[in-house]
Amino acid sequence: MAKVTILYYSKTNKTKALAEVIKGILDPMLPGGFEIEVIPATTLEFERFKDSAAFIFGTPDYFSDVAGYLKIFFDDLWEQRADLQGRPAMGFVTHGGGGKATGALEHLCSSFKLNYVKPTISTDKPADEKLKAQIKANCAKLVKLLK
Ligand SMILES: Cc1cc2nc3c(=O)[nH]c(=O)nc-3n(C[C@H](O)[C@H](O)[C@H](O)COP(=O)(O)O)c2cc1C
Numbered sequence: 001m002a003k004v005t006i007l008y009y010s011k012t013n014k015t016k017a018l019a020e021v022i023k024g025i026l027d028p029m030l031p032g033g034f035e036i037e038v039i040p041a042t043t044l045e046f047e048r049f050k051d052s053a054a055f056i057f058g059t060p061d062y063f064s065d066v067a068g069y070l071k072i073f074f075d076d077l078w079e080q081r082a083d084l085q086g087r088p089a090m091g092f093v094t095h096g097g098g099g100k101a102t103g104a105l106e107h108l109c110s111s112f113k114l115n116y117v118k119p120t121i122s123t124d125k126p127a128d129e130k131l132k133a134q135i136k137a138n139c140a141k142l143v144k145l146l147k
Pocket of ligand 1: 009010011012013014015016059060061062063064065094095096097098099100
């Protein structure tokens, strides 16, 4: 079974809750033969993560940057970027009113030449219907990119 991995970090559960919302929206949109795997970044399971057809990255905004645990995946996998290049990806950020970490996440995905779906989902509130519609639109773009 091919998989789409949601890799996220969350300390106070806002990003985790959004990861669950995204999983719930994406799951019925996936073509046959694909499943969603959710990996908390704290597991540091680089090999399990790498073996994914597409990636969804979730992070709180920490000092206008991605959380350290998420960044460790990019740091660790840099030498394997040629394998990962071109894979579909999207991202989501929760924040306290700033949200500049979207730029940092996009920069990382661009450095790896991932096929990144924009705009990055960004919110300082629990997901409302408007945000869910944005997530659905991003998931539709991601699904189109799956091979
Ligand atoms: C160490 C730390 C740094 C943070 N820096 C920012 C920041 O620069 N900009 C911002 O908007 N929110 C910032 N926040 C708020 C978090 O991004 C926000 O509360 C986030 O939704 C927490 O996600 P979580 O519940 O998944 O852990 C920071 C929080 C912490 C703990």
